[in-house]
Every structure is written in C-alpha cells, then in structure tokens.
Amino acid sequence: MLKLTKKADYGLIALKHLAVNSPASSSAKEIAETYGIPAALLSKILQKLVKSGFLRSEHGTNGGYKLARDPKEITAYEVIRTIDGPIFLTACFTEHGYCVHTDKCTVRDPLQKVHEGILRLLASISISDMSVDSKAESKMEDDVAKHADRLYDLAITPTM
Amino acid sequence: MLKLTKKADYGLIALKHLAVNSPASSSAKEIAETYGIPAALLSKILQKLVKSGFLRSEHGTNGGYKLARDPKEITAYEVIRTIDGPIFLTACFTEHGYCVHTDKCTVRDPLQKVHEGILRLLASISISDMSVDSKAESKMEDDVAKHADRLYDLAITPTM
DNA sequence: TGATGTAGGACTATTCCGGTCCAAGATCGG
DNA sequence: CCGATCTTGGACCGGAATAGTCCTACATCA
Numbered sequence: 001m002l003k004l005t006k007k008a009d010y011g012l013i014a015l016k017h018l019a020v021n022s023p024a025s026s027s028a029k030e031i032a033e034t035y036g037i038p039a040a041l042l043s044k045i046l047q048k049l050v051k052s053g054f055l056r057s058e059h060g061t062n063g064g065y066k067l068a069r070d071p072k073e074i075t076a077y078e079v080i081r082t083i084d085g086p087i088f089l090t091a092c093f094t095e096h097g098y099c100v101h102t103d104k105c106t107v108r109d110p111l112q113k114v115h116e117g118i119l120r121l122l123a124s125i126s127i128s129d130m131s132v133d134s135k136a137e138s139k140m141e142d143d144v145a146k147h148a149d150r151l152y153d154l155a156i157t158p159t160m
Numbered sequence: 161m162l163k164l165t166k167k168a169d170y171g172l173i174a175l176k177h178l179a180v181n182s183p184a185s186s187s188a189k190e191i192a193e194t195y196g197i198p199a200a201l202l203s204k205i206l207q208k209l210v211k212s213g214f215l216r217s218e219h220g221t222n223g224g225y226k227l228a229r230d231p232k233e234i235t236a237y238e239v240i241r242t243i244d245g246p247i248f249l250t251a252c253f254t255e256h257g258y259c260v261h262t263d264k265c266t267v268r269d270p271l272q273k274v275h276e277g278i279l280r281l282l283a284s285i286s287i288s289d290m291s292v293d294s295k296a297e298s299k300m301e302d303d304v305a306k307h308a309d310r311l312y313d314l315a316i317t318p319t320m
Numbered sequence: 321t322g323a324t325g326t327a328g329g330a331c332t333a334t335t336c337c338g339g340t341c342c343a344a345g346a347t348c349g350g
Numbered sequence: 351c352c353g354a355t356c357t358t359g360g361a362c363c364g365g366a367a368t369a370g371t372c373c374t375a376c377a378t379c380a
Contacts, residue, residue, distance in 0.1 A: 005367095006369070007368080038371085041371085044370095058377095058378085059378050059379090060377060061379045062378090062380095063378070063379085
C-alpha cells in the first residue's frame with residue numbers, strides 16, 4: 001500500500017526523540033510511554049538500531065539508549081531500511097536487478113526511475129532534519145520543493 | 161514495506177498494454193495470459209479501473225477493455241490510488257490532515273514533505289511515459305534526474 | 321542483593337494481500 | 351433466439367506479513 005510500517009515509524013520517532021534530548025539517554029519504556037507506543041515492541045526496534053550502529057545501549061539502572069552517531073549523518077532511508085528491510089517499489093525489481101517475471105513486462109524501466117527518486121528522497125532527509133521541532137522553514141522545504149517541477153493536482157479525494 | 165501491491169502493478173501493466181495496442185480492445189483473459197497474471201484477479205482490477213473512468217468495457221463476444229482517456233492523461237499516481245486506495249507514508253497523516261496520535265509526535269512535518277515528494281513523483285509519470293517501450297531516453301530520465309540533488313550513497317547492501 | 325533496564329527468542333493475533341469460485345447479466349454470431 | 355464469449359460483482363479462503371505479547375537471561379548500579 002506504499003506506506004511504511006509502524007515499526008519504521010516508531011523507530012524514526014524514537015531516534016528523533018533521542019536526537020532532541022541529546023546527549024541524555026532515554027530508556028525504551030520512557031520513550032514508549034511518551035508517545036504511546038507498546039514498550040516491548042519499541043525495545044525490539046531499538047535493539048535493531050543498536051545492532052546497526054545507530055544507537056548505543058546502556059544497561060542497568062538509569063540505563064537506556066543514546067545516539068551513537070551525529071543525527072545529521074543518519075538518514076531516514078537508512079533507518080527505514082534497517083527496520084523494514086529492503087525497499088522496492090514493485091515486485092519487478094529486486095535489490096540488485098530486474099525481474100525475470102516476463103520479458104513482456106516493460107513497465108519496469110520508467111518505474112525504476114520513480115523508485116530511485118523515492119530512495120533519494122528518503123536518503124535526503126536526516127534525523128536532525130526531523131528534529132527542528134515543527135514549523136521549520138529549513139532547507140528541507142526548498143530541497144523537496146525542487147521536486148515539484150511537474151506539479152499535478154494532488155488534491156486527494158477519496159476513491160469512489 | 162513501502163512497496164506497491166501486485167494489484168497496482170498488474171493494473172499498470174494492463175494499462176500500458178492497452179495504451180500500446182490502442183485503439184484495439186483486449187479482454188481480461190487475453191492480457192492475463194500475455195503477462196502470466198491470474199485472469200480472475202486481473203478482471204477485478206480492470207473493473208475498478210472502469211469504475212474510475214480509466215477504461216471502457218465492452219461486453220459480449222470479442223468484447224474487452226479499451227482506454228477511455230488519453231494515456232498521457234493517466235498518471236501512475238491515479239492508477240495506484242484507485243487500485244490500492246489512498247497512499248500515506250506514515251500512519252501519522254491521513255488523507256486530509258495530520259494525526260492526532262500524539263501531540264508529541266513531531267516527526268510528521270518533515271516526513272510530510274517526503275510524502276508529497278513521492279506523490280509528485282508518481283503523478284509525474286503517465287501511462288504513455290511507460291509505453292515508450294524500453295530504452296526510452298525520454299524526458300523521464302531528466303525529470304527524475306533532477307531529484308538527485310543531494311545524492312547519497314544508495315549502494316544497497318543487505319541488512320545484517 | 322534487588323530494582324531497573326537491555327537482549328532476544330518464542331509465540332499469538334490480526335490484518336491485508338493475492339487469488340479462487342461461482343452466479344448473473346450483456347452482447348454478438350450464427 | 352440459442353449459445354458462446356466476456357464483463358460484473360460478491361463471497362470466500364489460505365498464507366504472509368505486521369503488530370504486539372510473554373517470558374527468560376543477562377548487565378548494571380545503588
């Protein structure tokens with residue numbers, strides 16, 4: 001359905017939280033309660049982020065998680081990817097190449113471009129971009145605005 | 161997992177097929193067999209596309225489907241949307257607005273931009289763009305290439 | 321030593337996707 | 351006007367993936 005999973009969502013939220021409250025550390029439980037996320041689930045997600053090197057964990061009382069990297073160097077793409085696994089737009093292409101579905105299936109080529117565009121879009125936004133706390137008229141705006149070249153009517157109306 | 165469904169995929173393939181073979185009409189069965197898609201399933205998809213005004217159906221012998229619109233005027237976004245339903249990047253925002261998930265959840269804002277970017281990307285490619293039959297060095301290339309401003313290392317390596 | 325917190329595996333529930341089946345209604349050819 | 355062909359549309363099902371729970375083990379600090 002072309003949406004990212006709640007897990008990825010939670011992961012981003014947590015990372016952002018940690019970025020804002022840096023360099024203090026927060027426990028999984030703490031973050032979970034703050035945003036109304038099931039604690040056990042968030043733990044799992046954070047564990048993954050630790051294994052992937054985004055976070056550093058501290059056991060014991062007053063332990064918790066803290067960022068292991070500069071939030072500027074963590075992209076949404078990386079996070080989503082480590083949590084949800086590889087991203088492909090269509091079944092047509094795998095991570096490394098094309099589908100062998102049918103030779104006739106020529107949709108791939110142009111969609112591939114779209115696919116790459118999305119990846120770049122996600123890679124272009126970092127955790128620190130997300131931490132500017134609301135109404136940020138940051139560079140984000142311009143960055144993404146560039147993509148609005150061929151602008152269509154995106155007025156989104158319910159399907160039938 | 162941030163990928164579009166097979167249904168949407170099939171829909172695009174079918175539309176492209178019809179665009180290429182225009183103005184001839186093709187039956188669901190015919191298209192299904194050509195691309196190895198389960199016929200019954202494709203029928204359902206095509207039915208939706210009819211209801212949404214992309215296709216026109218003809219009953220009876222030698223009946224089938226044909227485009228109801230100029231393929232240039234049908235965007236991938238529209239198709240995906242009518243088949244898969246509304247697209248949101250995260251649960252945080254619905255079609256019309258923001259989430260009320262938690263006030264604290266401030267990830268939304270920047271992600272919203274990304275979300276819009278993706279939509280524009282999808283809206284910028286039409287069925288006719290997809291019908292240029294392979295190795296099309298069309299405007300698509302440039303269009304999407306523009307999005308490569310802040311280019312990251314997208315070398316995609318397996319997660320752990 | 322016990323409270324707190326991470327690590328992580330196993331397990332369950334639920335949703336959604338992909339796909340099938342079947343019955344009904346239109347249309348054309350003969 | 352009968353039958354083949356094709357769309358329409360609803361009901362249904364199995365499997366996969368998501369979301370979430372539970373329980374145990376281990377680390378750390380007070």
